[in-house]
């Protein structure tokens with residue numbers, strides 16, 4: 001094998017989405033962009049709010065704008081802006097020294113996991129889950145252990161209770177969720193917090209909670225509760241990839257709850273982990289987001305698409321939970337084999353990712369970060385694929 005043995009499994013788990021991506025390019029060349037309906041990518045196409053460009057231009061034209069190295073955790077004023085914003089949202093008493101600016105949420109996840117998890121320890125994650133977690137667990141030498149969720153994808157506290165072991169170091173949750181769109185409610189999060197406290201006592205070892213929240217601001221008519229108010233030993237992390245449509249600019253942060261056991265040490269370790277991979281979050285866009293705390297893309301655009309895709313798929317006979325947030329839908333496949341069903345969709349020039357890539361077999365993941373026209377024009381194909389599967 002020309003690649004390292006330990007890379008083989010990782011490459012396999014990443015390949016399903018990569019294959020879709022490459023297939024999308026090939027199909028667009030063959031059939032024309034308007035005739036290919038690519039629901040496979042979570043790449044925000046809603047433009048950033050105009051104030052992003054204005055802020056960027058202001059910084060570019062300002063001779064005082066910094067482009068040099070900085071403290072590895074990020075510019076102190078940007079971290080203070082993030083802390084101030086968090087305090088307006090959840091009054092947690094956040095301070096700038098507990099905030100580490102990162103290279104997107106992916107960078108923050110890598111930093112937090114490196115800071116906390118020893119090789120061989122477990123990261124527990126409810127399935128289905130974001131595929132990147134396999135890679136982040138791999139990098140810190142940890143085992144990613146999945147735990148099932150309820151049929152509506154909410155947390156199954158009984159299953160989590162059974163799954164936590166002496167090796168569990170981190171419980172990793174993501175709400176609003178990729179791929180299901182579920183938003184966890186306050187009651188299940190309260191119960192989760194109590195369970196993590198109980199299990200930390202039972203095993204004599206602190207279990208930390210990491211709350212991965214890049215879709216927090218993309219929620220439709222539901223409140224996204226803060227885990228900070230629930231369990232002190234929490235690290236919240238996020239990015240501006242989705243809320244400001246800046247996915248390619250790679251900026252985000254992690255924030256450690258001031259009441260977490262060894263909070264300061266964790267934040268320092270995360271900043272050092274930052275230097276090990278990325279040195280620091282990109283300078284220019286750190287300064288942009290530092291000035292734009294609380295700003296968000298127009299989520300009514302996503303809400304409208306969500307309603308359109310839900311209405312169309314329901315009429316075509318698909319079963320799914322209506323997503324509360326993010327821009328994904330996770331319908332059941334009418335046949336057990338989700339890869340085969342994705343193949344039937346592909347015959348209709350529709351690209352969807354089989355749920356088994358997310359630890360959720362028997363489903364497909366559809367991203368509605370696509371134009372309304374694509375949703376409308378894809379519907380006859382969705383219907384035909386359903387009819388073929390039912391024959």
Ligand code: PLP
Pocket residue numbers: 042103104105106107130132174177178212214238239240241242247252
């Ligand atoms: N976590 C989840 C649940 C995601 O869906 C993504 C990206 O799609 C990430 C983390 C990584 O986010 P970023 O691109 O901001 O690093």
